[in-house]
Amino acid sequence: MRRFFNSNFGTWASLDARTSICEETAKDTPDIQEDRKDRNMSIPRQSVTSQPDSFAHITLAGDDQPATRPSSQIPRILHQTCKNETVPEIWADSQKSCLEAYSDYEYKLWTDELAREFLSAEYPWFLETWDNYPFPIQRADAIRYFVLHHYGGLYLDMDTVCHKPFPMDQIDNGILDNSLFQATLPTGITNDIMISTARHPAFASAISLLPTFHRLTRLWARLQPYAAIMISTGPLFITLATADYLYGEASLPSPTVQVINQTDLTPYITDLQTATWHGTDAHVLKWLADKPLIWFVLGAVGVVGGIYVLNKVLLFLYRRVSLIIVSVVGFVVKATKMCLGEWVVAYRLSNKWQLWK
Known part of the structure; x- marks a missing residue:
């Protein structure tokens, strides 16, 4: 010590x-x-x-x-x-x-x-x-x-x-x-x-x-x-x-x-x-130093304001993430449909070729 x-x-x-x-x-x-x-x-x-x-x-x-x-x-x-x-x-x-x-x-x-x-x-x-x-x-x-x-x-x-x-x-x-x-x-x-x-x-x-x-x-x-x-x-x-x-x-x-x-x-x-x-x-x-009531009010305003801002940020992120997820899912579905469609066409053409032969 x-x-x-x-x-x-x-x-x-x-x-x-x-x-x-x-x-x-x-x-x-x-x-x-x-x-x-x-x-x-x-x-x-x-x-x-x-x-x-x-x-x-x-x-x-x-x-x-x-x-x-x-x-x-x-x-x-x-x-x-x-x-x-x-x-x-x-x-x-x-x-x-x-x-x-x-x-x-x-x-x-x-x-x-x-x-x-x-x-x-x-x-x-x-x-x-x-x-x-x-x-x-x-x-x-x-x-x-x-x-x-x-x-x-x-x-x-x-x-x-x-x-x-x-x-x-x-x-x-x-x-x-x-x-x-x-x-x-x-x-x-x-x-x-x-x-x-x-x-x-x-x-x-x-x-x-x-x-x-x-x-x-x-x-x-x-x-x-x-x-x-x-x-x-x-x-x-x-x-x-x-x-x-x-x-x-x-x-x-x-x-x-x-x-x-x-x-x-x-x-x-x-x-x-x-x-x-x-x-x-x-x-x-220094003016605020000996005014505890003002500090309390400012603290309360800060807490409420912080919660409000945090809520807005989370809501914004939720919407953006939701849009991204929807876009990704839509792209995957569309790509899957395209792939399946091409496969079906290819399959049918293959069958027709076999019949012609």
């Missing part, structure tokens, strides 16, 4: 490792395989305890021995993404607040151009998928997984207002692989804010699955953009990829994926939720 700590409830959650949540998974890329070979998983046993403070549950303990690894595992790097270096006015203040809050961090603004150059140098196998994404937000989603896998650090959306820096000393727990996600409904975790050590296997799982999920959604992405984006690169994707990693790993003494409630992050950040990528389909689905 693979375990992770859910700070929303202050309890341990378990995932059964017998089956994988992703039936079709992409093969590990060479850099991920090499990364796994280099890992030394013989680390001190540690545990995580739940305490009232937002980040207080992330502590060092276990076997009465201090961790032998460095106290700072998560790189002090702040990652953000933007189409180009000209940040839209709607995000100017929020970006400034984060630059001030994390003034002692290295700052990386990943533009479309820089992102592609980075992938070309470090993950060239992904360029085909990258270039074929139909929506820019899919590239903005994907690059954050790659840079966290490669560099580690903190990722924040551009519409995030920073009040004060996260207590990284408390988040750091001395284990080799460590990550923190924010809980969200209904998917599980969100990709708006992510904290991770470099080469975390959860992000290795994510980047290896990106091409697979692109193939699953590319044929209908234009018809339902919101659902396609959520599944191929968005919050639902990272939830499934992280769960797939947890399902596939043996039980370790320390949790490598930690989830924190949005309310616990209020002292540190405010999400403006500009959602500039949302289209009409997204707004309709």
